[in-house]
Amino acid sequence: xxxxxxxxxxxxxxxxxxxxxxxxxxxxxxxxxxxxxxxxxxxxxxxxxxxxxxxxxxxxxxxxxxxxxxxxxxxxxxxxxxxxxxxxxxxxxxxxxxxxxxxxxxxxxxxxxxxxxxxxxxxxxxxxxxxxxxxxxxxxxxxxxxxxxxxxxxxxxxxxxxxxxxxxxxxxxxxxxxxxxxxxxxxxxxxxxxxxxxxxxxxxxxxxxxxxxxxxxxxxxxxxxxxxxxxxxxxxxxxxxxxxxxxxxxxxxxxxxxxxxxx
Amino acid sequence: xxxxxxxxxxxxxxxxxxxxxxxxxxxxxxxxxxxxxxxxxxxxxxxxxxxxxxxxxxxxxxxxxxxxxxxxxxxxxxxxxxxxxxxxxxxxxxxxxxxxxxxxxxxxxxxxxxxxxxxxxxxxxxxxxxxxxxxxxxxxxxxxxxxxxxxxxxxxxxxxxxxxxxxxxxxxxxxxxxxxxxxxxxxxxxxxxxxxxxxxxxxxxxxxxxxxxxxxxxxxxxxxxxxxxxxxxxxxxxxxxxxxxxxxxxxxxxxxxxxxxxxxxxxxxxxxxx
Numbered sequence: 001x002x003x004x005x006x007x008x009x010x011x012x013x014x015x016x017x018x019x020x021x022x023x024x025x026x027x028x029x030x031x032x033x034x035x036x037x038x039x040x041x042x043x044x045x046x047x048x049x050x051x052x053x054x055x056x057x058x059x060x061x062x063x064x065x066x067x068x069x070x071x072x073x074x075x076x077x078x079x080x081x082x083x084x085x086x087x088x089x090x091x092x093x094x095x096x097x098x099x100x101x102x103x104x105x106x107x108x109x110x111x112x113x114x115x116x117x118x119x120x121x122x123x124x125x126x127x128x129x130x131x132x133x134x135x136x137x138x139x140x141x142x143x144x145x146x147x148x149x150x151x152x153x154x155x156x157x158x159x160x161x162x163x164x165x166x167x168x169x170x171x172x173x174x175x176x177x178x179x180x181x182x183x184x185x186x187x188x189x190x191x192x193x194x195x196x197x198x199x200x201x202x203x204x205x206x207x208x209x210x211x212x213x214x215x216x217x218x219x220x221x222x223x224x225x226x227x228x229x230x231x232x233x234x235x236x237x238x239x240x241x242x243x244x245x246x247x248x249x250x251x252x253x254x255x256x257x258x259x260x261x262x263x
Numbered sequence: 264x265x266x267x268x269x270x271x272x273x274x275x276x277x278x279x280x281x282x283x284x285x286x287x288x289x290x291x292x293x294x295x296x297x298x299x300x301x302x303x304x305x306x307x308x309x310x311x312x313x314x315x316x317x318x319x320x321x322x323x324x325x326x327x328x329x330x331x332x333x334x335x336x337x338x339x340x341x342x343x344x345x346x347x348x349x350x351x352x353x354x355x356x357x358x359x360x361x362x363x364x365x366x367x368x369x370x371x372x373x374x375x376x377x378x379x380x381x382x383x384x385x386x387x388x389x390x391x392x393x394x395x396x397x398x399x400x401x402x403x404x405x406x407x408x409x410x411x412x413x414x415x416x417x418x419x420x421x422x423x424x425x426x427x428x429x430x431x432x433x434x435x436x437x438x439x440x441x442x443x444x445x446x447x448x449x450x451x452x453x454x455x456x457x458x459x460x461x462x463x464x465x466x467x468x469x470x471x472x473x474x475x476x477x478x479x480x481x482x483x484x485x486x487x488x489x490x491x492x493x494x495x496x497x498x499x500x501x502x503x504x505x506x507x508x509x510x511x512x513x514x515x516x517x518x519x520x521x522x523x524x525x526x527x528x529x530x531x532x533x534x535x536x537x
Contacts, residue, residue: 049448051444051447051448075450075451075452076450077450078447078448078449078450079449079450081448082449083445083448083449085441085444085445086441087441089441089442089444089445090442090445091442091445091446091459091460091463091464092439092442092463092464093463093464093466093467094459094463098459102445102446102449102451102459103449104449105446105449105450105451105452105455105456105459106449106450106451107450110452110454110455110458113451113455113458113459114454114455114458155445158445158449162449162450168448
């Protein structure tokens with residue numbers, strides 16, 4: 001269970017990226033965070049694992065409060081939170097296997113990781129995950145030889161091998177084509193269901209979010225504007241989140257998509 | 264809404280487009296250009312040329328150039344060999360030590376990974392190393408340690424630190440932040456973060472720069488001999504002092520061959536590590 005209490009982030013420039021966010025994410029729930037660019041979606045996700053330091057407020061992961069932790073304790077807690085990035089954020093000059101195994105860095109000592117002598121159980125798990133996402137043949141390829149969709153699959157493996165309780169997913173499909181986007185979203189949601197993971201997925205594609213998740217949270221100018229089921233996203237709601245626009249097309253498209261999937 | 268826009272467009276249609284000039288004020292722009300041209304002319308006028316001296320010097324120049332047609336590798340072969348070995352030893356040791364010291368200093372001098380006090384200290388070291396020109400350092404070290412390759416070795420190590428740390432730090436500062444962030448998000452400790460998130464990104468450049476520095480160190484080792492810091496430069500200096508232009512030519516040819524070989528090798532290695 002993840003709980004955010006009055007989470008607030010003001011950047012040095014004075015931008016109020018988050019204005020007192022309260023949010024609860026129960027175990028195993030996949031949540032989509034939507035909102036226009038600059039609404040604070042990325043900041044919120046990064047404040048949870050403290051890649052960005054929140055200005056004030058609390059972040060509770062089960063019974064641990066994260067914002068006050070020392071750097072050592074924070075490292076321990078970061079292992080519980082897998083992160084998937086917008087531009088994949090694979091280390092391009094490392095191989096696929098090294099990238100996946102880098103998800104275990106929180107569990108192994110420096111020399112083991114430096115000599116690439118990871119425990120056999122980690123290597124086995126990496127093979128299993130890569131097989132699950134269909135990349136077993138790519139193990140020794142360098143990350144920059146892969147296509148966008150393949151890279152994001154490796155990114156997913158890297159996050160999952162941490163054996164996390166929670167996935168923080170930052171615009172996983174922003175640089176992918178529509179078909180690959182859906183495949184990646186489906187894969188993330190399937191894996192979350194298989195492993196009972198909670199996830200927060202930042203996504204700007206409202207239709208895609210509606211297709212896959214059970215709960216949608218709308219962020220606008222750093223404040224929560226909407227929290228509900230995907231069906232409740234009416235044109236009025238989208239207008240409050242994004243501003244005036246013709247939303248019928250967006251929502252209609254979703255319905256089409258769903259029919260298509262059923263068929 | 265479309266009407267005023269259309270009007271604005273109408274006033275622009277048919278008007279020639281030009282890139283906005285760098286200096287907007289025309290009078291300032293022309294003053295700068297004229298001032299620069301005037302200074303250039305004035306500067307050239309102050310260079311004195313003694314044409315008589317040039318005429319006399321032509322003979323010596325010709326002797327020097329002609330010596331290249333008959334370089335003498337043999338009569339001072341022993342000295343040349345010794346000097347060469349000394350230079351190579353100086354280059355290799357100074358490069359290894361210099362590079363080894365440069366890496367931690369380079370990490371410290373990168374603002375995005377080092378805390379401010381460490382950053383300032385490391386940048387300070389880099390600044391000192393770069394401010395002191397090799398020849399000046401060599402003269403100082405020769406005064407301290409006496410003639411010989413030890414002074415040369417220390418000089419080159421010192422110079423390598425300034426060069427490599429600075430460029431390594433700059434490469435680290437311009438790395439892709441997100442790749443490193445992803446490693447940090449997995450709960451990696453600092454050393455692991457450097458090893459997985461930073462090192463792969465800067466390794467090709469580090470290798471390229473190291474090769475380049477080895478190349479520079481060899482060339483510098485030929486110069487440092489002129490101030491008594493050992494190496495092939497000392498041999499070359501002696502040859503000039505004795506007016507043995509044919510031996511000097513032989514030494515210069517050897518230096519050129521070694522430098523070109525190093526250049527060729529570093530080209531191959533840099534292409535390989537990309």
